[in-house]
Amino acid sequence: MLLDLTELVTGKVREKTYQATLSMETVESQGAVYPVISSDPLNVRVITTGTKKYLVESEGRIVLHIPCGRCLQDVATQVEFQLERELDFEGKADEEHIDDQLEDMSYVDGYHLDLDAMALSEILMNLPYRVLCKEDCKGLCLKCGANLNLGDCGCDRVVLDPRMAAIQDIFKNAMNSNESS
Ligand SMILES: [Zn+2]
Ligand SMILES: [Zn+2]
Structure with missing residues (x-):
């Protein structure tokens, strides 16, 4: 979902809360594709912090189907994430912060913020290292592949x-x- 920041960038309002939903249907990580089962609606708060500078804040929860690391059955896996990003429309990044700022502004097209792209980077960082359907999952038979x-x-x-x-x-x-x- 794209958030329209026009009102903030034009100075009409200094702060705005958006009711947003993620529109991604899958999350891809290291060649694996995990279908999205559900994602909670988000409250995204955008606050003016300086001249054409904005802080984007939100927290959310998404449920993905991730295969069990032993038996490969899909497991509904909840991934929580927090957004806290600064946007700088001035674009005059000082040397020290140039990498950060370029990265942040990659989520912005014109006056629109690509919420999915921003959330995705957080979701990827919070993906569990390993998912098991249950602690004592017996896995698959190495000979015949039976569960x-x-x-x-x-x-x-x-x-x-x-x-x-x-x-x-x-x-x-x-x-x-x-x-x-
Ligand atoms: Zn399992
Ligand atoms: Zn077997």
């Missing part, structure tokens, strides 16, 4: 690592040769 939370597939998963299997074979052979001598 082990739904029951045992009957596969023999005692030896999962081929290197371990080789060691076990050597051990078995040694035992056998001992017995035969």
Whole structure:
């Protein structure tokens, strides 16, 4: 959603609160695409802090479908975020802050603030490192791919690592040769 800042930039009002909603349908992170299930309406407060300078403040909550790190089932995952960004329409960034300001103004097109783009950068920073459907998720069978939370597939998963299997074979052979001598 785009917020129209014209009233603020023209000095008609010094402060404005917008009732806004995010319009993104997915959140993409490192090649993965997470569908948005819901997002709370936002109150976005924009305050004049100086000559053509504005502070954007809001906090929100979005619910995404993120696959469980073990069994890959989608988990409804709540991500909270806070917005606190300064916009500077003067554009005369001093050397020290030039990177910050360029980044901030990338959300602005004319007098419109791209709320989704601004919120997205916060949402990405607050994505959980790992999502599990439950603490003791049993994950998938490495042999047949069955979801082990739904029951045992009957596969023999005692030896999962081929290197371990080789060691076990050597051990078995040694035992056998001992017995035969
Ligand atoms: Zn799981
Ligand atoms: Zn299996």
